[in-house]
Amino acid sequence: MRRYEVYVTGKPGIFDPAGKTTAGALDNLGYSGVERVRIGKFLQLECDDAISLEQVTEMCEKLLANPIIEDYRIECTPENPSRADAQAVFRGVLENNGE
Amino acid sequence: MRRYEVYVTGKPGIFDPAGKTTAGALDNLGYSGVERVRIGKFLQLECDDAISLEQVTEMCEKLLANPIIEDYRIECTPENPSRADAQAVFRGVLENNGE
Numbered sequence: 741m742r743r744y745e746v747y748v749t750g751k752p753g754i755f756d757p758a759g760k761t762t763a764g765a766l767d768n769l770g771y772s773g774v775e776r777v778r779i780g781k782f783l784q785l786e787c788d789d790a791i792s793l794e795q796v797t798e799m800c801e802k803l804l805a806n807p808i809i810e811d812y813r814i815e816c817t818p819e820n821p822s823r824a825d826a827q828a829v830f831r832g833v834l835e836n837n838g839e
Numbered sequence: 840m841r842r843y844e845v846y847v848t849g850k851p852g853i854f855d856p857a858g859k860t861t862a863g864a865l866d867n868l869g870y871s872g873v874e875r876v877r878i879g880k881f882l883q884l885e886c887d888d889a890i891s892l893e894q895v896t897e898m899c900e901k902l903l904a905n906p907i908i909e910d911y912r913i914e915c916t917p918e919n920p921s922r923a924d925a926q927a928v929f930r931g932v933l934e935n936n937g938e
Contacts, residue, residue, distance in 0.1 A: 741875075747881050762882070765902055773890040774898075775840075782846050782881035783861070790871040799873075803864055 742787050744796050747813045748805045749780035780810075841886050843895045844914045847904045848879035879909075 750756050756778050763777040783804060785796065796814050805812040849855050855877050862876040882903060884895065895913050904911040 749881065749883070756936070759882075762902070766898060769901060771890065771894060771898060773887040774884055775887065776883075776885040778883045780881040780883070782848065782879040783858075784848070784875075784877045784879070785873055786875040788872040791870065795870060799868070799870060802868060803861070821850060829880065 741787050742791060743787040743817050744787060744791075744793075745815045745817060746783040746785065746796065746800060746804055747780060747815075748783070748800075748810050749778060749812075751809055751811050754809050781805075841888050841890060843890075843894065844916060845882040845899060845903055846879060846885065846909075846912045847882070847899075847909050848877060848886065850908055850910050853908050867877050868909075880904075891914040913918075 759777040759779045762779065763774055766774045766777070785791075785799075787796075793814060793816060800812045800814065801807055848873075858876040858878045861878065865873045865876070884898075885896075892913060892915060899906055899911045899913065900906055
């Protein structure tokens with residue numbers, strides 16, 4: 741069993757009416773420090789092990805996102821992250837910071 | 840500037856018609872290995888530094904999620920994850936695995 745998480749968000753510059761309305765409603769509730777809200781989709785796919793990251797990318801292009809106006813990001817989450825996964829995250833962040 | 844990401848998903852057992860339809864459509868497209876799809880919301884909040892995690896939790900309870908049928912998870916993402924953040928992730932995963 742493999743689990744993919746897909747995050748779909750509007751491309752920068754695309755108007756997000758739901759986000760705009762939500763930001764206005766938060767302001768009305770007294771949370772004036774919220775400057776911008778963007779709302780996207782969050783999909784969890786439970787697949788058998790035969791489904792590859794490449795296939796999930798295809799699914800996004802064909803069905804899960806609208807690539808003209810939306811960006812997507814895919815994460816594959818093993819049920820229990822291993823020591824190797826943790827080390828990969830750790831190394832990735834250090835590299836990002838040029839360490 | 841602080842950025843919160845809120846993930847809203849249906850509670851286990853709550854019927855998710857959009858997810859069910861998406862799973863059916865993927866099956867029709869030939870991806871028979873996808874067993875289940877759940878669709879939730881993904882909100883990005885750009886706030887000034889005065890907005891605390893506690894306040895974002897309040898926003899979720901009042902407006903961003905429906906706590907009767909939905910679960911939510913909040914993440915605070917600094918613009919650039921620091922070495923300390925990376926070490927916290929690393930330690931968290933090791934503790935999860937009892938190491």
